Amino acid sequence: MIEGERKAHDYLARLNACQADPDELAVIVSMLYGATLRGFCRVLAKALGVSHA
Numbered sequence: 001m002i003e004g005e006r007k008a009h010d011y012l013a014r015l016n017a018c019q020a021d022p023d024e025l026a027v028i029v030s031m032l033y034g035a036t037l038r039g040f041c042r043v044l045a046k047a048l049g050v051s052h053a
Contacts, residue, residue: 004032004039012047 007028014020032040 001035001039001042004036004041005043007032007036008040008043008047012043 011020011025011028014024029037029040
């Protein structure tokens with residue numbers, strides 16, 4: 001899970017610096033599964049302001 005979170009933080013940093021694009025996101029996600037994918041998605045959801053009430 002921690003690896004997925006790190007990948008998400010890295011991607012978001014590059015995206016905010018205009019150094020990443022949606023194609024890169026697709027490649028990253030296509031290689032993730034299980035706990036790593038859950039960690040990645042958790043960070044993205046938090047960055048998007050999604051909350052589960």
